[in-house]
Amino acid sequence: MNTSPLPASIASLPKAELHLHLEGSIQPATVCALTARHGIILSEDEVRRRYTYRDFTGFIDAFKWVTSFVREPQDFALIARDLCEHLLLQGVVYAEVTLSVGVMLLRKQKPEANFEAILRATEPFEKHGLRLNWIFDAARQFGADAAMEVANAAHRCGSKSIVAFGIGGDEMSIATGEFIPVYDQASNYGMHLLMHAGEVGGPDKICEAVELLGVERVGHGIAAAQDPALMELLAERKIPLEICPTSNICTGALAKQLGRKEATLADHPLPQFLRNDVPVTLSTDDPAMFHTTLLAEYENAARMGLDEKALSQLVAMSFDHAFLTSKEKRALRQTAGSSLERH
Numbered sequence: 130m131n132t133s134p135l136p137a138s139i140a141s142l143p144k145a146e147l148h149l150h151l152e153g154s155i156q157p158a159t160v161c162a163l164t165a166r167h168g169i170i171l172s173e174d175e176v177r178r179r180y181t182y183r184d185f186t187g188f189i190d191a192f193k194w195v196t197s198f199v200r201e202p203q204d205f206a207l208i209a210r211d212l213c214e215h216l217l218l219q220g221v222v223y224a225e226v227t228l229s230v231g232v233m234l235l236r237k238q239k240p241e242a243n244f245e246a247i248l249r250a251t252e253p254f255e256k257h258g259l260r261l262n263w264i265f266d267a268a269r270q271f272g273a274d275a276a277m278e279v280a281n282a283a284h285r286c287g288s289k290s291i292v293a294f295g296i297g298g299d300e301m302s303i304a305t306g307e308f309i310p311v312y313d314q315a316s317n318y319g320m321h322l323l324m325h326a327g328e329v330g331g332p333d334k335i336c337e338a339v340e341l342l343g344v345e346r347v348g349h350g351i352a353a354a355q356d357p358a359l360m361e362l363l364a365e366r367k368i369p370l371e372i373c374p375t376s377n378i379c380t381g382a383l384a385k386q387l388g389r390k391e392a393t394l395a396d397h398p399l400p401q402f403l404r405n406d407v408p409v410t411l412s413t414d415d416p417a418m419f420h421t422t423l424l425a426e427y428e429n430a431a432r433m434g435l436d437e438k439a440l441s442q443l444v445a446m447s448f449d450h451a452f453l454t455s456k457e458k459r460a461l462r463q464t465a466g467s468s469l470e471r472h
C-alpha cells in the first residue's frame with residue numbers, strides 16, 4: 130500500500146534542485162569505493178554511523194571526514210556520476226550543484242583539474258535529460274582572502290556552467306562585511322551571488338547578505354521566520370530562501386532557531402514563509418549525509434500541510450529561481466514535459 134502523503138501528480142513532475150552539495154551527496158556504497166581507492170576498507174554500516182550527528186559541529190566533522198577521501202580528479206568524477214544517477218531517479222531535470230572549492234584549495238588540490246573531471250563525468254547525462262550548472266563555494270571560516278581565491282578559481286575555469294559564487298560553512302565565524310570585495314569581484318566576473326545565512330545565525334545574517342553583498346538567493350534562511358519586516362523585504366524583492374527541511378532537523382539548526390533542544394518537521398517555518406509570500410525553493414542540501422531525497426523533501430512538505438496546489442507551486446518556484454535565462458527555462462520546461470503545465 131502506498132502510504133506517501135505526496136499526490137502522484139506531484140511526485141511525477143519533473144523537478145529542479147538548487148541547493149545541493151556534491152560532497153554531501155556521496156552515498157555510503159560510494160564512500161566505501163572511495164576509501165578503498167585510498168587503502169581503507171570500510172563497511173556501509175560504518176559509513177552510516179559516521180553520517181549520524183546531533184548538531185552542526187558533528188555534521189561539519191563528518192563532512193570533513195568524507196571529503197578527506199575525495200582527493201583526485203577521478204574521485205570527483207566518481208562522486209559526480211553517482212550524484213547524476215540519483216538525481217535522475219528523483220525526476221530531477223535541472224540542478225545547480227555546489228562544489229566546496231574552498232576545501233579543494235585548503236587541501237592544495239587544483240580546482241581546474243577537478244572541475245574538468247566533473248564536467249567530463251556529468252555532461253553525458255544531458256542526453257538522459259539531466260542538465261547541471263555549478264556553484265563555486267567558499268567556506269566562511271577560512272576568511273575573505275581564501276574566498277577571493279575561490280572566486281578567482283571560478284573565473285580561471287572559464288566555464289559558462291559555473292553560474293554562481295557562494296559562501297557556506299560556519300556562519301558565526303567572520304563578519305559578513307569582510308566579504309564585500311569578494312562579492313564585488315564575483316559579480317564583476319559575471320557570477321550570480323549566494324550565501325548560506327540564517328541557518329544557525331539570526332535574521333541579521335540574512336539582512337547583511339542581502340544588503341551588503343547583494344545575494345540573489347539565501348541558503349536556508351530559516352531565521353527569517355522571526356522577523357516579519359525581513360519576510361516582507363524578501364517577498365518584495367523576490368529573493369528566495371532555499372529550504373532544506375531534513376537538513377535543518379539533522380544539524381539541529383531548527384532547534385537552535387527555536388531555542389529548544391529538539392525540533393521536528395512540524396515546527397518548520399516553510400508553511401509560514403508561503404503564507405507570507407516569501408519565495409522558497411525546496412532542496413536536500415546534503416542528501417546522502419542527511420539520509421534524504423528530493424521526493425522525501427516533497428513528502429515532508431506535504432506532511433507540513435501543503436496541499437497539491439502549494440506543492441506544485443514549490444516545484445515551479447525551483448525552476449523560476451534557477452540561474453538560467455528565460456529562454457533556457459522555457460526550453461527546460463518544454464522538454465521536461467507538459468506535465469508541469471497541467472498544474
Ligand SMILES: [Zn+2]
Nearest residue numbers: 297325348414
Ligand atoms: Zn548547504
